[in-house]
Amino acid sequence: MKIYTKAIFFLGITICCTHQINAQKQLYNYVDPMIGSEGVGRVFIGPSCPYGMVKPSPDCTSSPNSGWLPMPKEVTGFSQVHVSGTGGGPKYGNIQIMPFSGALDKMDQTSFRAEENVKLGYYETVFKENNIKTEITTGEKVSFYRFTYPKNTSKELKIDPGFFLGEEKIPDAREAQQFVGSQIEIVSDTEVRGYSRIRGGWNNGRAYTVYFWAVFDQPIAKYVTFKDGKFYNNQKAQFDSGKKTAALLSFGNTGKEELNVKIGISFLSELKAKNNIEIEIPHWDFNTVLSTLENKWENLLSRIKVSEDTSEDYKKMFYTGLYHTMIMPVDRTGENPLWTNDEPYYDDFYTIWDTFRTSSPLITLIDSKRKVDIINAMLNIYKREGYLPEGRSGNDNGRTQGGSNAEVVLADAFVKNLKGIDYELALQAMLKDATVPPGGNEEKEGRGGLMDYLKLGYVPYGTDRAGNRTIDYAYNDYNIAIVAKGLGKMDLYNQYIKQADNWQNLWRSDYENNGAKGFIMPKDKDGNWLDDVVFGESKIQKPTFKYTPVIIESPWYVCHWCVFFYEGNSWEYSLSIPHDVPELIRKSGGEKAFEDRLNTFFNSDLYNVANEPSFLTPCLYHWIGKPYLSSDRIRTIIKNNFNTSREGLPGNDDSGAMSSWLAFHMMGLYPNAGQPYYLINTPLIKETIMQLENGKKFKISAKKMSDKNKYIKAAFLNGKAYNKAWILHDDINNGGELVLEMDSKPSAWGTTIFPPKK
Amino acid sequence: MKIYTKAIFFLGITICCTHQINAQKQLYNYVDPMIGSEGVGRVFIGPSCPYGMVKPSPDCTSSPNSGWLPMPKEVTGFSQVHVSGTGGGPKYGNIQIMPFSGALDKMDQTSFRAEENVKLGYYETVFKENNIKTEITTGEKVSFYRFTYPKNTSKELKIDPGFFLGEEKIPDAREAQQFVGSQIEIVSDTEVRGYSRIRGGWNNGRAYTVYFWAVFDQPIAKYVTFKDGKFYNNQKAQFDSGKKTAALLSFGNTGKEELNVKIGISFLSELKAKNNIEIEIPHWDFNTVLSTLENKWENLLSRIKVSEDTSEDYKKMFYTGLYHTMIMPVDRTGENPLWTNDEPYYDDFYTIWDTFRTSSPLITLIDSKRKVDIINAMLNIYKREGYLPEGRSGNDNGRTQGGSNAEVVLADAFVKNLKGIDYELALQAMLKDATVPPGGNEEKEGRGGLMDYLKLGYVPYGTDRAGNRTIDYAYNDYNIAIVAKGLGKMDLYNQYIKQADNWQNLWRSDYENNGAKGFIMPKDKDGNWLDDVVFGESKIQKPTFKYTPVIIESPWYVCHWCVFFYEGNSWEYSLSIPHDVPELIRKSGGEKAFEDRLNTFFNSDLYNVANEPSFLTPCLYHWIGKPYLSSDRIRTIIKNNFNTSREGLPGNDDSGAMSSWLAFHMMGLYPNAGQPYYLINTPLIKETIMQLENGKKFKISAKKMSDKNKYIKAAFLNGKAYNKAWILHDDINNGGELVLEMDSKPSAWGTTIFPPKK
Incomplete structure (x- = not known):
């Protein structure tokens, strides 16, 4: 090429x-x-x-x-x-x-x-x-x-x-x-x-x-x-x-x-x-x-080719999606004023909180050598400045919004076998995030509120963004566990796989809202659930604010980055446990209750298409054996929110985050970043051919797909029946073909073998 | 001028x-x-x-x-x-x-x-x-x-x-x-x-x-x-x-x-x-x-004039002392690449751990307007970068060695009534040091080991430099208390004046060494005194090292900045409580025991003239009513260690630290930085005239002083008998004359009214 x-x-x-x-x-x-x-x-x-x-x-x-x-x-x-x-x-x-x-x-x-x-x-x-x-x-x-x-x-x-x-x-x-x-x-x-x-x-x-x-x-x-x-x-x-x-x-x-x-x-x-x-x-x-x-x-762009019969609009949406994904981070190799510069150097990670879910995995798929360079640049930033970047711009780390999500990026590279990365160093960098509080400026890098998180198993209310920090840290701990296990460090694995359950410490199981039961809710340092939360620091007034799972706004006098959940509400974040959906389902009352909950979420405008926390949520039906419902949701979301107009993205694109979410779904794949598989959904494009950097090709064909024939009836990987609604990165990377046979009705395909568990 | x-x-x-x-x-x-x-x-x-x-x-x-x-x-x-x-x-x-x-x-x-x-x-x-x-x-x-x-x-x-x-x-x-x-x-x-x-x-x-x-x-x-x-x-x-x-x-x-x-x-x-x-x-x-x-x-230099009969050597030692004190920090006003630069900007605080004791107070005395600029530059660094400098060079904070000693500098300015400083902002900056752990890099700025210090009341063994950090933090807390009190914030005063006693938490009262009893000694997180301390991180070997108050060295495999006491031993640091000498004396067994202890310290080569931790110690005889013994020690130290040769300074000059210690003692004054007075000792120069920036003059004359007549028999401040062996900064700043009448024998002068207490 x-x-x-x-x-x-x-x-x-x-x-x-x-x-x-x-x-x-x-x-x-x-x-x-x-x-x-x-x-x-x-x-x-x-x-x-x-x-x-x-x-x-x-x-x-x-x-x-x-x-x-x-x-x-x-x-x-x-x-x-x-x-x-x-x-x-x-x-x-x-x-x-x-x-x-x-x-x-x-x-x-x-x-x-x-x-x-x-x-x-x-x-x-x-x-x-x-x-x-x-x-x-x-x-x-x-x-x-x-x-x-x-x-x-x-x-x-x-x-x-x-x-x-x-x-x-x-x-x-x-x-x-x-x-x-x-x-x-x-x-x-x-x-x-x-x-x-x-x-x-x-x-x-x-x-x-x-x-x-x-x-x-x-x-x-x-x-x-x-x-x-x-x-x-x-x-x-x-x-x-x-x-x-x-x-x-x-x-x-x-x-x-x-x-x-x-x-x-x-x-x-x-x-x-x-x-x-x-x-x-x-x-x-x-x-x-x-x-x-x-x-x-x-x-x-030619590393992913779509069938000729793809509509002009879909071609525009798809290739513009790829384009938006690859304009940041920015290659500044040879332009680093901070240390000797014969190593790859990238800036404008703006921010990994936005990009770890889809932009970063899409670059891994299309441009994996570049991804290795980007990760090595991140590791160099850790080596020279003490912390991995979460956000970074103008040659300086900052800001964090939730977790230390470089962990997801590193784990994603590890589970997808990217070569040319020192994973021992990567683990060391991840452990820095997980063990050493960033101190004076708790939103520059690392994990704000870490000491409480380590002591209590959650970030207590009072620390900015306590809710989504807790959830993200738990996922980041999972990422650490996976890399540690892969490197044979079972002590570390055991420690961090346990910490990966920390989201459960904020799960208020008896709390009901809109027919759903169990929510991630604010808890104070002493372990008390908070129905009313204090805002402001006045010693005389003690203004409080009733906190419920549907609240996203905060009183005018509270900064929007100081709230319990950053840019989202509890309904959204209580569905954002990417490493342990089975336990989330169990805690939500089982498969039926979970399905109802998802339906309420999407039907009652609780889902927010404009931001990243709910990126994975439309796919959660996979875990209850109903991948066709995931596909239905995705198709509807795309139809209602994405198009080729100047207003064709429903939220800040955030370095291609929105665009790459769309591009993945148009191919019928969706990554669970940090984990080695992609969920399979009904694509929007009939035929996609990936030209991989290892010289191999992988083709996805949806046979007889039409507006009506929008359900997968059967799948064949390299000619053999394939009953899983997800596919490993290695299976794609080895080249071959995934054929999806489409039908007008939901089928039993993909309903029995659920995505890999924690 | x-x-x-x-x-x-x-x-x-x-x-x-x-x-x-x-x-x-x-x-x-x-x-x-x-x-x-x-x-x-x-x-x-x-x-x-x-x-x-x-x-x-x-x-x-x-x-x-x-x-x-x-x-x-x-x-x-x-x-x-x-x-x-x-x-x-x-x-x-x-x-x-x-x-x-x-x-x-x-x-x-x-x-x-x-x-x-x-x-x-x-x-x-x-x-x-x-x-x-x-x-x-x-x-x-x-x-x-x-x-x-x-x-x-x-x-x-x-x-x-x-x-x-x-x-x-x-x-x-x-x-x-x-x-x-x-x-x-x-x-x-x-x-x-x-x-x-x-x-x-x-x-x-x-x-x-x-x-x-x-x-x-x-x-x-x-x-x-x-x-x-x-x-x-x-x-x-x-x-x-x-x-x-x-x-x-x-x-x-x-x-x-x-x-x-x-x-x-x-x-x-x-x-x-x-x-x-x-x-x-x-x-x-x-x-x-x-x-x-x-x-x-x-x-x-002409702001301090010495009598004509001063020997050439003494003139050289004195004026070179003033010179060395004023070549750093460095005035970079108009040369700050980090933020808009129409405010005073200084760099090369190298380091305040070295300079707070004597260099900084000497600049206050000679060049107080400059001092105000330097402090405002420090406050700007806090405002723009989040922490006051302890060390700073090349436009970046770093490193700390003991405390967050900018507190001493700010308190010193406050108690000496320097105008043109926003002391509310200064207090806020000091409180940042005292409350917000610096995080990832615990030796760049702020207070390393702060969380333990706040929780336990001391820095436990295991954290680098736990001993001298505890002592310095306690003093820095005293500095905060004094400024808070002066600004009418009694809640803060009460909190920090209590924390100022934290040095006592490492005082091991029954520990004996070389005839002295009670030493600052290592204690672990659980409150156990440690006789043998672990060095190294090996999981298999557990090398230990017997820790005693005379030890300064550490095993070859331990970095010299990771030890319990930085650049000193327990004998030195157990005498370094500048804000509460009376309690130190009490804890050491009373005046007699304390005098013996000081004598042992100086006579047995436990005193280290080459470094800053023992700068004040020769003056401690003042607090047991024997200022003539302080003077004797100082004269001997100078005679044996300072001269006009190229090897005329006994330790790293550290931005003029050694030189300013000498210059003060040659005038017969010694500051207890952060406190509003100077101790009075026998000067080496018969007559010193300070031309103060407020237009006033202050003269110190030692009448009939000779090698034999080296003891102060009586003192007169502006013609009135003056029986204290210390003088307030305000008394100097108001102008006037301090006459010391010298004699060949120690007298009762200065033996009854001890320096101000905590």
Whole structure:
């Protein structure tokens, strides 16, 4: 596959329109970066290489997370670093540029868009005010801009390293990015260098620095530099004195209307950014940059091929799903300013709480060598900084939301036999999370509330997010147990497999709600169940709040990350025990009661499609021998919530979490991350062929599938009858074919052999 | 005083030899930077402004802490950043330069010294091999070098941003500085820019970057650049790819023999380093730089004047003591790469465990406005990073050795009424230390072992440094109590004044050793005293070690920072209860037993003059009404251990800790840091006049003092009989005179009113 890619790449240089000739055949054409861009999806819409370090995109006013907002919002400029699908305070938005026409006398060059076109690797807009066209494509570490100015108008460009997303009036407000410093130098009549240094943002991270080197294919005719509100003529440089700096450049109104700009970025230095340009894009051919990017994506996307008869919409939803999954975390190998950098280095784990369930397993399936690099980067972060990342951005760990979910990622790699990982080191890193409290900042890394968890077997009410922390820690302990067992450390296994039951310590078995009995509920340090919970810290007032399993909101004066369950309620979390569904069923009153409970959950709008805690829940019918009900739920959820529109994702995409949930289900597979199998559901795509990195192929075919024939009647793995509604990763990895025979009625298939138990 | 300084400064420009004309009268001439440079003192010997950011000095082979080692050790070059008096793994040693003559074909230009001369602000050496003379002086952020090459030889210079101190074969060995990256660019024929990025060192800190801008007063005739073992002709820049870079420059063999070089440094950027040169040293006059530095020191040193009849040796010891006290921490205001930098910012608290006892109080006395800035910088570190510094270097907190001694510094400022500090914030910062365990890295900041300390009232054996941590935490709790009381928070006062007794929980009252009874001894979690303590973690072997109060060493396999008492034994630490000497005396069996104990301590070599834990102990006779015995001990200790030689300090100077202990005792005062008084002892200087920053003066005169008349017979404060052997800070700060009448015999003076109690 790689050889093929290279061939295309070189063809791309000699025949510049290769990508257009092959357009209809190539899979990247099915990627629509606008899916999930509006509403709650918040996906990054600009061009990006797979796991690409540079992510150029327009920044619209009012600080959106991905930079972009739909028209008619104004565009303040185009910055080079963004994230995809995140919530909370924005991060990045560094090194902003903006074309304009006119005097070099004001920093604000905000414009409205007259049009906008986006496809994979390509962004285009024309500004209303001045008719300037902006086109963007990108390399791994270098953005490429083509500006076309109207005939006979003057060509100006702002370069603003003082800009960043998420600026707030209170500079050190929680989650606000905060300005630390910036610098700019006009190096020659075709080069500008500088940097932006910012701290904070959603992960409350330490200062990070984005260095840049910009080159132009036309000489600068005139310029002013800017610092702290003032413009300076004939001053080539504005040094960093903790103030915002920028430059306004004029390329005159003669010569060609097209101005090409390359912006190399680096986290090490401006010269490294320059070198990144020289290595990656030594030429001025926009189309070559674009076709190189397209080929990189084609190489990855073509690892899963779908049958020709798949609808255009499904192809778009599926390949866009794969695409969204592989734009983060970000490959910063060779760009690590914190330690020697000849090892893989990844940043923007944003966050593993979101991605461990589906994004991470999907990368394992499509791009397992990359996954090994990502995990080795995580282990290096542990070695050098003391803890695995849970969230990480701007070269700093933070924040945790629930568990220390790197454990799931490591266990998932272990049970799926990924090679090239030091699992002894991995276990040591996991044990650090499980035994050493993170201390002063209990939401940066590790496990907040750990001492209580170890002492009491649960996190007591009073510690932020006590409920979901308890549940996640129990699962993370299970992950540790599995790896320990695999490494022959039975003492550790015995200890952690026991701790994996800790979720039961918050199970209030007599508590009833909406016809269901037994819920994860708040308990205090002394072991008392709490019906009313105290909020606030006033010594005089003791405001309380009735806590029930359907409550998700909290009083206005309580921060949303301080509640018992983070971004969810007890109904959701009381169904989120991925390692011990059989015990959960037993505790819920047996199979019948559990089925009723699931039905109530989905039928009474207690299920929240917009967030990750309930990702696995539609599949729980598998454990009561009714996989067809799982498939029914999944089909309905997808039909009602996912589509090819700009609002086609029902929640924050969170680095591809939503998108990969969809992509898995479209294939008819769903991973239980950290465990070696996938659940089998009715796919949306009739035929899927995975080209595995080991050279083997695995095909999933749903015979006679239609809107009506939506139930699996029988299955055959490599020609042999297969009665399990789940399949081991090894069975896929060994290559072969899974044939599903479809029917219009539920059958007995998959009803007797339940998924592997704890 | 400031106006006077400025006048001198401008005179310095017009009459370049001002500093020589006034030489005999000015106090800076009594500073000998070589005192304490050999043996264990490890003081920085190069030129430095007070609290100066740049500290240029030779680096000798084998990684010394201050860079310098005595002849005949080879010099590898001169780097721009150093620390003074430290132990453990070296820090800094960045941006090394080295003059040489010959081909541009090798990085190693190491030379032997033929001569070397050092005075305040000035370093000079001539190399044996090539007769090149190097002279160095410095500004706050800019080093100034004057190289004189022999006639008709070619003038070459190495600039090596890849160099750093403390490199080890195992790159991430504990306490080793580790290379992260470097970069160099020949900007023009008179300018070079670049940086050095290093992590680790004694405080195991995150990566820091020292940027530089070098300018020459002669044009570069020829150069090669260097990267990762190879030389490059005609390549002006070597970008950062995680490899060592450097440049060899030739200034030819024509023109003047003198090459002047200015090296600006910055922690923000190269352009900021350039700006630092432009602002601070816009000219090429070596002598002006030197006289400016001398005047800065003169301004500070002249705040304490000693009588004319003081011996030359005593003047040298005293003023060098003041000098050593004020070269660290380092003023990096405007150079903070971590957050907006318009507030005071200091780095290189190295460490407060060393400096809280005497350095910090001496700065309060001489330079209280500076002290307020330093404390505000500490509070900013708390605000932005979550914890006050205990140690801090390279923009990162770390390490702790005993307590969270920032508490002592804050309490000291509070009881001495320093204005301009938000003491509510200070209390909040102190309470963070006292209540929130630092977590994952228990030696970076805060209080390691805190949970046990809070639960048990002591740190149990098994936690590193359990003994001295318990003692220090108890004192730090006392500091909190005092500030809380002063702010009217009696609940907090009551809680912490109780915790201040926690040292008693490790007091093993029936334990006898060398005739003394009662010692701080190791106790396990269950409350059992341990006679034999386990070392090592083997499951098969259970090696034990008999623990006694005289033991300081540990078995070879135990790290020296993991023992029960850090850098001391129980004899020392069992006398280190600075907030409750009366109770210590009671527990030791009363006044007689305590006097015997002290005598045994000093007469049997149990006292360790080389380290800080016993700094206060010679004064403890005050609390049994025998201050003359304190004075006797102090005089003997000074006579036997301190002098004007290069080995004139008996231990690591630790940012001036040893030096300030000496300076206080020479004046006849000794602070009990964190408490509002100074103990009065027989001074070594007959008359001391302090010029306080509030405009007032305070004079201490010892009338008729001689080698024989070494006992205080009577004292008079502002003419009134004064019978206390201690004096309040306020009494000094209000101005006035303390007259001590001396006699040849101990008297009843100071024997009845003991120092203030807890």
